[in-house]
Amino acid sequence: MTNLTLALDAMGGDFGPRVTVPAALQALVSNPQLKLLLVGNPETISPLLANKNAELLSRLQIIPAEYVVSNDVKPSQAIRSSHGTSMRIALNLVKSGEAQACVSAGNTGVLMGMAKLMLKSIEGIERPALMTVIPNLKQRKTVVLDLGANINCNSSMLVQFAIMGAVMAECVVGVSHPNVALLNIGEEESKGLDNIREAAMTLRNTTAINYIGYVEGNELLTGKADVLVCDGFAGNVTLKTMEGSIRVILSLVKGQQKKSSWLMKIFKKWLLKHVTKRFSHLNPDQYNGATLLGLRGIVIKSHGAANEQAFKAAIDQAVQAVEKQVPDRIAARLDAVLPKSE
Amino acid sequence: MTNLTLALDAMGGDFGPRVTVPAALQALVSNPQLKLLLVGNPETISPLLANKNAELLSRLQIIPAEYVVSNDVKPSQAIRSSHGTSMRIALNLVKSGEAQACVSAGNTGVLMGMAKLMLKSIEGIERPALMTVIPNLKQRKTVVLDLGANINCNSSMLVQFAIMGAVMAECVVGVSHPNVALLNIGEEESKGLDNIREAAMTLRNTTAINYIGYVEGNELLTGKADVLVCDGFAGNVTLKTMEGSIRVILSLVKGQQKKSSWLMKIFKKWLLKHVTKRFSHLNPDQYNGATLLGLRGIVIKSHGAANEQAFKAAIDQAVQAVEKQVPDRIAARLDAVLPKSE
Numbered sequence: 043m044t045n046l047t048l049a050l051d052a053m054g055g056d057f058g059p060r061v062t063v064p065a066a067l068q069a070l071v072s073n074p075q076l077k078l079l080l081v082g083n084p085e086t087i088s089p090l091l092a093n094k095n096a097e098l099l100s101r102l103q104i105i106p107a108e109y110v111v112s113n114d115v116k117p118s119q120a121i122r123s124s125h126g127t128s129m130r131i132a133l134n135l136v137k138s139g140e141a142q143a144c145v146s147a148g149n150t151g152v153l154m155g156m157a158k159l160m161l162k163s164i165e166g167i168e169r170p171a172l173m174t175v176i177p178n179l180k181q182r183k184t185v186v187l188d189l190g191a192n193i194n195c196n197s198s199m200l201v202q203f204a205i206m207g208a209v210m211a212e213c214v215v216g217v218s219h220p221n222v223a224l225l226n227i228g229e230e231e232s233k234g235l236d237n238i239r240e241a242a243m244t245l246r247n248t249t250a251i252n253y254i255g256y257v258e259g260n261e262l263l264t265g266k267a268d269v270l271v272c273d274g275f276a277g278n279v280t281l282k283t284m285e286g287s288i289r290v291i292l293s294l295v296k297g298q299q300k301k302s303s304w305l306m307k308i309f310k311k312w313l314l315k316h317v318t319k320r321f322s323h324l325n326p327d328q329y330n331g332a333t334l335l336g337l338r339g340i341v342i343k344s345h346g347a348a349n350e351q352a353f354k355a356a357i358d359q360a361v362q363a364v365e366k367q368v369p370d371r372i373a374a375r376l377d378a379v380l381p382k383s384e
Numbered sequence: 385m386t387n388l389t390l391a392l393d394a395m396g397g398d399f400g401p402r403v404t405v406p407a408a409l410q411a412l413v414s415n416p417q418l419k420l421l422l423v424g425n426p427e428t429i430s431p432l433l434a435n436k437n438a439e440l441l442s443r444l445q446i447i448p449a450e451y452v453v454s455n456d457v458k459p460s461q462a463i464r465s466s467h468g469t470s471m472r473i474a475l476n477l478v479k480s481g482e483a484q485a486c487v488s489a490g491n492t493g494v495l496m497g498m499a500k501l502m503l504k505s506i507e508g509i510e511r512p513a514l515m516t517v518i519p520n521l522k523q524r525k526t527v528v529l530d531l532g533a534n535i536n537c538n539s540s541m542l543v544q545f546a547i548m549g550a551v552m553a554e555c556v557v558g559v560s561h562p563n564v565a566l567l568n569i570g571e572e573e574s575k576g577l578d579n580i581r582e583a584a585m586t587l588r589n590t591t592a593i594n595y596i597g598y599v600e601g602n603e604l605l606t607g608k609a610d611v612l613v614c615d616g617f618a619g620n621v622t623l624k625t626m627e628g629s630i631r632v633i634l635s636l637v638k639g640q641q642k643k644s645s646w647l648m649k650i651f652k653k654w655l656l657k658h659v660t661k662r663f664s665h666l667n668p669d670q671y672n673g674a675t676l677l678g679l680r681g682i683v684i685k686s687h688g689a690a691n692e693q694a695f696k697a698a699i700d701q702a703v704q705a706v707e708k709q710v711p712d713r714i715a716a717r718l719d720a721v722l723p724k725s726e
Binding site for chain 2: 114116179190193194225227228230232234235258259260261262263264274275276278279280281282283284285286287288289290291293
């Protein structure tokens with residue numbers, strides 16, 4: 043049995059402990075092996091733990107932190123003055139080995155920069171990437187990266203993302219020989235930006251990667267690719283567009299509840315439950331949590347606006363990354379695939 | 385009554401005349417003032433017109449074209465060898481004034497390049513942009529550009545897109561003082577690529593534009609922006625992601641029809657009809673048609689895979705652009721807003 047202790051930045055995100063603490067308790071309920079270190083202000087956190095189950099509380103420890111990284115700061119400046127923040131202390135617990143992973147809903151840029159500084163990149167990785175796993179129509183899952191950590195990517199970064207994504211698809215999603223694709227604006231080889239075309243050339247010649255070519259935004263959810271690689275700008279745009287579109291459609295479905303007889307209402311409610319159940323595997327709340335991939339440690343970034351269920355999903359993702367030993371596997375694969383630099 | 389004659393590239397797109405001809409007939413039915421010039425192979429087109437209403441046929445003329453621009457060509461090469469193609473002849477009819485607009489489902493890059501060569505850009509426009517109008521939750525419409533004509537955009541191009549988009553929102557969508565936003569990966573001023581931040585600085589100081597800042601992909605359908613400006617890569621990604629997401633959700637809704645009692649089936653069918661009705665204003669088929677904005681003539685690009693209904697929507701969009709005299713209005717606005725270069 044591996045030690046399974048996670049450090050949670052309890053103060054990060056739009057709602058802080060109001061969301062992170064109940065989510066932490068939920069995670070403890072669903073996983074009896076899990077231990078959590080809640081990093082933050084004990085005065086805010088403690089009241090939220092009052093009258094909770096003693097067994098759960100025995101697996102939870104508050105690690106005091108005086109400060110919190112504000113949401114709207116300049117990363118460079120925030121990193122310099124980050125001593126004593128809940129985010130930094132949480133990352134430090136990973137660095138020291140007291141925790142196996144860190145989860146934070148704080149500012150992405152700061153988390154990224156600080157994690158890179160403190161935990162360092164895996165050898166062969168120029169810049170870590172933000173990755174997430176989204177459900178697809180084939181009832182499998184698609185690994186998408188980068189989601190916004192690197193808005194300018196050269197072709198070798200895209201190739202590194204492809205390798206890391208393939209490892210994730212294999213060891214976390216459980217797909218053998220995952221299809222790896224580059225996000226582009228057309229399927230023809232001549233399409234797109236120079237860095238994408240260059241990365242395509244390299245990937246075509248990388249036998250360890252099952253590269254299938256370009257896919258367009260409309261294939262995000264179809265499952266054509268098990269791994270979808272893009273720069274952080276395009277990745278952020280495609281993921282947020284998908285989330286927004288799904289939310290709009292769900293709101294339209296729910297908006298149907300008015301002006302009907304009571305009998306209709308009952309039937310509608312019944313059907314909506316079923317429709318929503320089918321939608322649920324596309325519900326953004328249930329796949330919240332982006333992994334910072336390429337670090338020598340596990341760091342999960344939750345949406346800032348995550349609710350309890352969504353933050354719990356981010357914790358679950360951290361657990362999975364620990365169990366699958368993601369950083370070690372990526373390092374091993376890079377070692378096998380990338381040209382040696384000596 | 386303005387003369388309303390459109391040239392259709394009847395051979396373009398994945399399906400050619402099988403789609404374009406029935407769509408043309410539909411458009412003639414719904415608009416008694418409309419005249420259409422069907423450019424293409426008479427032998428393929430004529431059989432599709434057999435036994436049709438004589439009044440409709442009196443407003444339709446076949447203009448013979450020997451060749452078709454293939455879907456998967458290199459634009460530069462295809463443009464050089466484009467003589468005699470249905471696309472070029474259709475554009476020529478606009479240039480000569482015989483038609484007021486051209487509609488094609490052919491290769492985007494070729495259409496763009498050829499249109500620019502033959503019709504020329506409006507003064508003050510570096511590069512024309514592909515624009516479309518999508519429905520939003522506020523029951524209004526959002527103008528989005530560029531959708532893929534220019535994958536590298538400098539800041540002045542983005543500013544020009546913003547001006548053209550604002551004119552479209554005013555004269556075609558009917559919004560006074562439209563909210564203009566730049567697509568970005570965060571709302572803070574410091575976010576995003578250099579060209580976007582530079583364009584933001586210019587737009588903030590352009591009093592004729594109601595610039596509201598950055599919006600993210602999840603706001604595409606919410607109606608926060610009446611005009612959403614982006615480079616062609618991001619625009620293509622956001623639009624295709626939205627289309628793909630909606631198609632996936634609609635397919636899930638439709639997939640709900642199995643395994644129920646007959647009574648349930650009736651109720652489901654009834655509800656689905658209502659849900660689909662609410663969805664319909666987000667149905668990609670109903671807003672097909674991207675305008676090539678910034679040319680001294682009206683050119684509408686239809687999806688290559690457009691079905692009859694979708695191609696008809698592209699024709700409708702051409703009619704509207706003619707009636708609203710879009711190129712003249714853009715030229716007038718640019719003349720008023722942009723610094724003079726003499």
